[in-house]
Amino acid sequence: MAFSIEATDPCKKADLTRLSKILRTREELDAFDVTSEGWQQALQRRYRTHKDMKGILNHVEDVDMAIYHHFDMRVTPYLAQLMDRDDPNCPIRKQYMPFQREVNVRPYEVADSLAEDHDMQDGSSVVHRYPNRALFLVTTSCGTYCRFCTRKRLVSHGESAVNKQQLERGISYLKAHSEIEDCLLSGGDPLLLNDRQLEGILSQIRAGAPHIKFLRIGSRLPAQLPTRITPELCAIIERYEVQMVNVHVNHPKEITPLFAERIKMLRKTGTMIGNQSVLLKGVNDDVATLRDLCMGLVTCGIRPYYCYSCDVAEGNHDYQLTLDRILKLYRALRGFISGPAVPTFVVDGTGGLGKMPIIPEYVRELANGEIWATNFKGKVQRMINLEARTLEQ
Numbered sequence: 001m002a003f004s005i006e007a008t009d010p011c012k013k014a015d016l017t018r019l020s021k022i023l024r025t026r027e028e029l030d031a032f033d034v035t036s037e038g039w040q041q042a043l044q045r046r047y048r049t050h051k052d053m054k055g056i057l058n059h060v061e062d063v064d065m066a067i068y069h070h071f072d073m074r075v076t077p078y079l080a081q082l083m084d085r086d087d088p089n090c091p092i093r094k095q096y097m098p099f100q101r102e103v104n105v106r107p108y109e110v111a112d113s114l115a116e117d118h119d120m121q122d123g124s125s126v127v128h129r130y131p132n133r134a135l136f137l138v139t140t141s142c143g144t145y146c147r148f149c150t151r152k153r154l155v156s157h158g159e160s161a162v163n164k165q166q167l168e169r170g171i172s173y174l175k176a177h178s179e180i181e182d183c184l185l186s187g188g189d190p191l192l193l194n195d196r197q198l199e200g201i202l203s204q205i206r207a208g209a210p211h212i213k214f215l216r217i218g219s220r221l222p223a224q225l226p227t228r229i230t231p232e233l234c235a236i237i238e239r240y241e242v243q244m245v246n247v248h249v250n251h252p253k254e255i256t257p258l259f260a261e262r263i264k265m266l267r268k269t270g271t272m273i274g275n276q277s278v279l280l281k282g283v284n285d286d287v288a289t290l291r292d293l294c295m296g297l298v299t300c301g302i303r304p305y306y307c308y309s310c311d312v313a314e315g316n317h318d319y320q321l322t323l324d325r326i327l328k329l330y331r332a333l334r335g336f337i338s339g340p341a342v343p344t345f346v347v348d349g350t351g352g353l354g355k356m357p358i359i360p361e362y363v364r365e366l367a368n369g370e371i372w373a374t375n376f377k378g379k380v381q382r383m384i385n386l387e388a389r390t391l392e393q
């Protein structure tokens with residue numbers, strides 16, 4: 001089957017009609033049933049500035065409109081329904097509503113802290129950093145923009161959209177590099193592409209790069225607009241044997257009945273489903289929330305994969321946690337909730353260092369060669385069976 005690669009701005013047409021489609025009053029929003037129309041129609045109803053939301057939320061912060069030159073706002077009506085009407089500290093509002101402090105960039109905050117631009121290959125949008133795997137950015141648009149996004153330098157800006165030539169060069173790069181066994185489609189949000197565009201990319205990778213054994217998609221759309229998961233999308237995931245879909249859920253409030261239902265549909269394709277969360281101050285940096293999140297995910301068949309410390313990006317400081325806090329949160333999970341519900345905590349090093357696990361030291365060797373272990377309850381015990389002197393006897 002031959003598919004051509006199309007330009008990736010699925011929202012352009014929608015803009016013409018948006019004015020009549022935004023649900024401006026609480027009554028209209030409450031009456032809205034997201035399953036009554038297609039996902040692309042629902043995208044046309046997205047709120048685009050904080051002012052658009054004043055009819056449905058109270059205590060909306062009056063930010064300077066100039067914020068949107070740096071980073072756009074979009075909020076799906078589905079997420080608007082999940083937002084607490086009165087509480088500006090609602091975990092959904094904290095993730096998606098712009099706030100004035102985000103323009104106070106700290107000196108250490110840089111646009112491309114992970115140095116991804118540096119690792120982009122041959123004028124494409126493929127970031128090839130690790131030996132056997134590559135990250136392929138296939139669009140710079142998302143369903144809803146997260147204020148803490150690590151890629152806000154690219155994401156949401158129409159002028160930096162991934163163009164057809166970059167996509168074609170990306171496919172060529174993947175084809176030419178047989179050491180790449182694992183390709184991860186990311187963005188932006190790959191599921192914001194329509195089915196034809198997505199199928200175009202997947203089919204070319206599958207046809208031209210047989211060395212890629214493991215194909216993954218990272219998307220936050222299932223949590224921002226679960227109706228994106230359709231039988232048609234599932235058929236594509238199955239046809240091109242996408243082995244893993246990583247979603248991005250940060251708070252148990254995002255695990256709604258509709259989300260769980262569509263995840264169940266997606267699981268029937270046989271793909272693995274993982275979750276990548278970001279630890280965010282004021283959103284999920286407390287033990288009860290994280291336990292509920294991780295258990296809620298495994299309950300719907302999603303394996304918590306990574307839990308990132310919030311990346312350095314311009315204006316992200318308000319979300320960041322100290323290492324000490326992150327280690328305490330990890331200790332409160334391991335042993336206390338089901339093993340498969342415990343994600344790997346990671347920090348993605350600035351300057352392109354790559355991902356590194358943040359794990360408390362449960363078992364350690366002292367200078368004298370003794371090995372001591374601390375269990376999840378804090379009980380300390382020597383582990384003679386692991387010591388060199390025991391084993392060398």
Ligand SMILES: *Cc1c(COP(=O)(O)O)cnc(C)c1O
Pocket residue numbers: 127128129130133134135184355
């Ligand atoms: C995260 C990432 C990957 C995938 O890493 P895994 O640890 O295999 O999930 C690949 N390339 C880049 C550039 C990444 O940032």
Ligand code: SF4
Pocket residue numbers: 141142143144145146148149150151152155187188189220
């Ligand atoms: S969905 Fe992902 S890429 Fe898009 S704004 Fe959120 S964090 Fe950034």
